Amino acid sequence: MADKPVVVVGAGPAGLCAAIELKKAGAPVVLLDENDKPGGQLFKQIHKFFGSREHKAGTRGFDIGTGLLDESLRLGIDVRLKTEVVGVDPGLRVWAVEDRGRSYLLEASRLVIATGATENALSFPGWTLPGVMTAGCAQTLVNVYRVLPGKRVLIIGSGNVGVIVGYQLMQAGAEVVGVVEAAPTLGGYGVHTAKLARAGVPFHVRTTVARAEGGESLERATIVGLDDSFKPLPGTERTLEVDTICLAVGLTPSVELPSLAGCATTYVPELGGRMPLHDEYMRSSVEEVYVVGDTAGVEEASTAMEEGRLAGIHAAWSLGYLDDAAMEAGAAETRRRLDALRQGVFGKKRFDAKSRVLEESHNR
Amino acid sequence: MNVPERTLKTKGAPSLGELEAAGMLPGLEDLKARACLCIECVEEIPCNPCETSCPRGAIRVGSPITNLPALDRDKCTACGLCIPACPGIAITIKRVEGEKATIRFPWEYLPRPEAGDEVRMVDRLGRVVCPGRVTGVNEAARNDRTAVVTAEFASEHVLSVVSMQRGPR
Numbered sequence: 152m153a154d155k156p157v158v159v160v161g162a163g164p165a166g167l168c169a170a171i172e173l174k175k176a177g178a179p180v181v182l183l184d185e186n187d188k189p190g191g192q193l194f195k196q197i198h199k200f201f202g203s204r205e206h207k208a209g210t211r212g213f214d215i216g217t218g219l220l221d222e223s224l225r226l227g228i229d230v231r232l233k234t235e236v237v238g239v240d241p242g243l244r245v246w247a248v249e250d251r252g253r254s255y256l257l258e259a260s261r262l263v264i265a266t267g268a269t270e271n272a273l274s275f276p277g278w279t280l281p282g283v284m285t286a287g288c289a290q291t292l293v294n295v296y297r298v299l300p301g302k303r304v305l306i307i308g309s310g311n312v313g314v315i316v317g318y319q320l321m322q323a324g325a326e327v328v329g330v331v332e333a334a335p336t337l338g339g340y341g342v343h344t345a346k347l348a349r350a351g352v353p354f355h356v357r358t359t360v361a362r363a364e365g366g367e368s369l370e371r372a373t374i375v376g377l378d379d380s381f382k383p384l385p386g387t388e389r390t391l392e393v394d395t396i397c398l399a400v401g402l403t404p405s406v407e408l409p410s411l412a413g414c415a416t417t418y419v420p421e422l423g424g425r426m427p428l429h430d431e432y433m434r435s436s437v438e439e440v441y442v443v444g445d446t447a448g449v450e451e452a453s454t455a456m457e458e459g460r461l462a463g464i465h466a467a468w469s470l471g472y473l474d475d476a477a478m479e480a481g482a483a484e485t486r487r488r489l490d491a492l493r494q495g496v497f498g499k500k501r502f503d504a505k506s507r508v509l510e511e512s513h514n515r
Numbered sequence: 516m517n518v519p520e521r522t523l524k525t526k527g528a529p530s531l532g533e534l535e536a537a538g539m540l541p542g543l544e545d546l547k548a549r550a551c552l553c554i555e556c557v558e559e560i561p562c563n564p565c566e567t568s569c570p571r572g573a574i575r576v577g578s579p580i581t582n583l584p585a586l587d588r589d590k591c592t593a594c595g596l597c598i599p600a601c602p603g604i605a606i607t608i609k610r611v612e613g614e615k616a617t618i619r620f621p622w623e624y625l626p627r628p629e630a631g632d633e634v635r636m637v638d639r640l641g642r643v644v645c646p647g648r649v650t651g652v653n654e655a656a657r658n659d660r661t662a663v664v665t666a667e668f669a670s671e672h673v674l675s676v677v678s679m680q681r682g683p684r
């Protein structure tokens with residue numbers, strides 16, 4: 152048995168679940184997160200979640216986060232907050248910086264990387280004006296800091312993130328003057344877009360933002376129609392008075408730490424772009440390093456939790472804390488739930504993409 | 516027969532025709548006979564709180580969890596428990612009694628409406644359809660901060676009305 156702990160980086164749903172499974176199996180575990188509160192994205196999510204009862208569906212995101220946090224505290228997991236991991240070397244030494252002041256090295260027996268994803272930006276004339284921000288930023292402002300970023304909001308991108316943030320901005324008292332989408336059809340779940348539609352929010356498909364204008368900060372945005380090859384259509388420009396633009400144009404897995412650890416990556420557009428390869432136990436190309444959650448391909452909190460559990464179970468087994476039967480049973484159960492989540496028109500694409508990742512990982 | 520106009524993926528909300536094609540909406544005759552659950556959830560998404568919240572087993576999603584919810588109208592008592600449980604804000608209960616229609620719908624905006632409020636009923640695209648009056652607001656703790664509002668309006672609009680207009684905060 153190892154005395155060195157398993158180090159889990161990132162205390163979002165994926166990292167919390169990985170740490171919980173490890174601790175339950177009796178493995179020493181240290182969970183690190185740069186924020187002063189664990190929960191990752193969950194603490195910004197004031198809406199009721201999708202998924203099944205097993206994934207606490209119908210529960211608001213932050214309540215799911217609180218539940219996972221309580222469980223990790225009950226289990227006595229060593230959670231170190233305000234601790235940023237700035238480096239990992241191939242010898243599995245983790246370089247942590249605490250409170251931006253003290254730095255130390257942690258030797259890990261296994262490493263679970265659960266650092267989430269970063270939001271994509273979009274550049275257009277005027278995009279540096281104050282008032283232009285990512286949707287996640289607007290969501291943090293309203294739901295964590297309780298500051299309304301503006302009164303009249305234009306959302307760029309109709310995926311779930313864009314429409315959920317739009318709904319939450321309306322709940323906080325803002326007007327959403329429109330949602331623009333470059334594709335010919337809307338991206339988000341119909342039940343989410345319908346919440347905005349019935350509040351009178353217009354959706355503009357085949358449209359993008361041409362420019363943003365204003366003096367000290369954003370005052371106007373001009374949107375423009377697109378042809379089939381996504382080129383602006385002359386004569387379709389329209390100017391809207393807005394003080395906020397939210398960019399919801401996708402997320403990219405945070406691959407910095409996996410890259411430093413030497414994990415091989417691949418490019419999968421359906422999962423957010425460049426991401427580390429992993430096998431069916433969420434193990435990267437480096438045997439001792441696991442990648443889970445949005446870092447291992449952008450999906451959802453429900454899938455992130457299952458991937459975290461899967462990695463936790465397998466890492467515990469690999470260190471001798473679980474026997475073969477317990478590991479196989481636990482892994483099969485989480486995989487069954489993962490498969491169930493990756494069905495339907497939306498999930499199927501991710502299921503196929505994940506299958507390609509597994510195949511590529513095996514063929515290496 | 517003409518193909519229903521499809522608006523879910525372009526305007527954000529399904530057209531009446533799209534919903535009827537999915538076979539989820541009650542007909543006018545049903546609405547006159549009793550209070551009917553209306554589930555407006557026509558895409559395969561991984562979600563089932565409607566199923567697990569129903570004490571009567573009237574809604575079935577089953578496995579895989581991406582199945583569309585299927586309602587057994589004979590089992591449904593229109594108790595309304597599934598309304599606040601649905602994260603899609605996609606379930607209402609409607610009923611027609613003569614000239615008057617009533618709707619129970621989920622509501623997550625401030626300020627909270629109160630019984631007696633005169634409001635404007637809206638359709639799926641947020642267009643004001645007719646005036647309405649709030650007759651009740653259920654804010655039970657188990658709703659977890661989703662209010663369930665009951666409102667009355669003219670029954671001729673029962674198929675198009677889904678909610679009410681949001682007021683200024």
Ligand SMILES: Cc1cc2nc3c(=O)[nH]c(=O)nc-3n(C[C@H](O)[C@H](O)[C@H](O)COP(=O)(O)OP(=O)(O)OC[C@H]3O[C@@H](n4cnc5c(N)ncnc54)[C@H](O)[C@@H]3O)c2cc1C
Pocket residue numbers: 160161162163164165166183184185186190191192193196199200201202234235236237265266267268287290311312313315316405443444445446449450451452453454455
């Ligand atoms: C607007 C919006 C709505 C959503 N709605 C839903 C929904 O309804 N249902 C659903 O299932 N999913 C939803 N999601 C998706 C869900 O939030 C994410 O998929 C999920 O949070 C991913 O979990 P994670 O643990 O991989 O990453 P995260 O939750 O992002 O957690 C990663 C954590 O790692 C920390 N971290 C990163 N780098 C470092 C480092 N170097 N050192 C230390 N710490 C670090 C981060 O600060 C963060 O706390 C939504 C997302 C958004 C943005």
Ligand code: SF4
Pocket residue numbers: 552568569570571572573574590591592593594595596597598
């Ligand atoms: S109204 Fe009540 S009985 Fe009918 S489906 Fe909903 S929860 Fe079940």
Ligand code: SF4
Pocket residue numbers: 342554555556562563564565566576584600601602603604605606
């Ligand atoms: S709970 Fe609502 S959104 Fe989820 S499947 Fe049921 S009806 Fe659809």
